[in-house]
Amino acid sequence: MLSRRAKLLYWMSRYLERSNFTSRLLITTSELQLDLSLEDEISWKPLLTVTNLNKDYIKLNKKYSEKKTIEYFILNKSNLSSIFNSLNLSQQNSLVIRDILPEQSIIKLNDLILKFNKNIKTRKNKKNYIKILNEVIQGSQSFMYSTDMEMQRNIEYQFLRLGRFIERTDMMIRILQSQSLRSKQHKKGYEYLTLEWINILKSISAFQAYRQYSKQDITVSDIINFFLKADIFPRSISWNLNQIERALYRISKKNDLIKKIKYLNKKVEKFNIKNDDIDSLLLFLEKTLKEISELSYNIEKKYFFFKLKIKK
Template identity: 30%
Template structure:
């Protein structure tokens, strides 16, 4: 397979997952903010920070309020990581490799782009319309995943899309979890504990993980076990550990890439060695930062081996 084709397929997987998970990140943060008591230290600026987009944001926006941040993340075509830009970039990459994709897969990617192009401005009207639009993005993206899984041969094209999806998903799961590491509640300890629990319920909900958590861990959501489930669970498809196992399977099906395998093993070792008992929020944040660095190293090894070190489409990097 030509490196440019492999690269486009890889970025289809990454961009589609980035658009969907940005929608999930916004929904999670919205729910956390709705449940906060007056003494909580948390705000919309946290969303930009954990997404790794604070430098990009301050270039164009004078203040970090809800309206400007939602515009930046949903409908700003000059932000390369906004939902509209991510879906547009996935569509453009899919257009260039249509000959290796099922026709219906291309049509659904194109339909998703048209949906967010036409409905993105509604997300700026208020929280109700915003949730509806973002759920529309998530649902349409999930239908693409179902079609991809059910209609593509398990050849190199399939593996590169799946590889991109799981590298992006692992990174975005760490960022969604990281929202909670920024939450601080002063005053009554009972209120603080309840607020923390609600924040983790919102995070599990945002990742469609709440029911699976309750099935496999327990009815009551506790900080340590929720974080452990989203980072280390071996069965839940959005956990970082599960994504790592999927990356391993993709690399095993593609031509040998020792650098990527070494980078993946290092990331797995860091994840396995993490102890969540009594973990403070600052330490969790630092660990997630390190894990994001590990994921960026995996991406760099993949790009160096399979894409002749070409720059990804539209200049994106793994950490963006």
Template identity: 30%
Template structure:
């Protein structure tokens, strides 16, 4: 297939995954903020940290309160990582790739784009925001389910999967970086009191709570949550599973040697890390290291299979 087409499909996968993850994370964080007492050290600023968007936010807004943070992450067209921007980029990539997938796929993405464009003003009130986020999450899931059941599992599909799993692994590491705060030795007594609730919301943000309960059969605690979301080979949003999916996809493509080396490095990091004994500092360094490796994978994918732009 044409390198230009492969690049569009890859970014379609990334942007739609980013859209769904953003919607899920905003929804869970809202519930967390409203349920916890104000004395717990979790704030709207934590969302900006997860998205790595603090610097850009303060260029546009002064105070990281609920209204500004939600406006920025949901509908701000001046921030390329907002939910609306991600969906807009996804729409543009699928619009120019309509000959490679079923028509219904384009219709689904276009409907989500029109929905958020029409209802962006509703982000100012909580009820409207919750409804919009739920609609977006369902739309992304319908798109993913439709492709898995109605699109040939060929190179076009694999490039979408490749983008989706790199983006998913990156977001999982960003969410788990909250663990650096939750495990800190200097955390308050109130934080310690609500620690299990906070880890439960980490699981919820990745739709992992039920599967964690089913397969671990344990009380929620930091070691088991980290081990499950980093290593579990069967849970689709664990870092380990995403890396396995990336490896499966690139086996079908030529000139993948450097990518396999990076994949082996990440797998070795996951295998040799004891998440039951890891310190907050080491956890933060590990997650940063994996994010760097994911970015290197992206750069290798772009250099190997996408058209170079001078």
């Protein structure tokens, strides 16, 4: 398979997954602010911080605002991770590799982007933005379902999966980081803290799965361990690392990156948060995110970097 086409598949999948999880983050943060009557800065600064966008946002807006932050993540063209940019980049990549993708997948992706571009022209208020975000979640999931049902399990499919699960792992860590930072900043009691983490579960459709996974009383540390270690839940860190390992193995059985994935997964399994120690959790998440970034770079270097041979 050509390196360029593999890269386009990989990044198309990553951009689409990013739009999905960014939408979930925005909806959850908005609901938390409403439920707990949090100030704009406490609600939105953690999200901007963990996505490394806080400085850029402040330059543009000077102060924190729910409406401005949601607009920044949905529409801002200077924000390379905005949903607008993520969807458009995903579509641009798909145009080159449309012969690889199932016809229905292309249709679903185009429908999602057409609907998104139409809806962002409507009157801008919170209700319309939440509607747009829900449609992005549904549309991106529809595309993923189509590829899972219709693509052959060949090397092209493995690069698609690799991009999806690298991005999903990255975004899940950022979700945990943003909530951990928020929990440190406000002075709500433990009951409110637990409610916050329950809302995070609901934001990724994980509450029912969590209750099946854990039979004990709901605690913050138990929810965090579920996010990290539930290897049968398809959004936990451990499960996603297992999927990355499988995709890499099917691309190439002799793969030095697999050892790094296994090592990282063991570190996740061994980590235990004690007494809801948010500081130790944040430190662990920061280190894990750094290792995921290094893994992403090594994937790029191994499969997508190439040098032109010039004859002298």
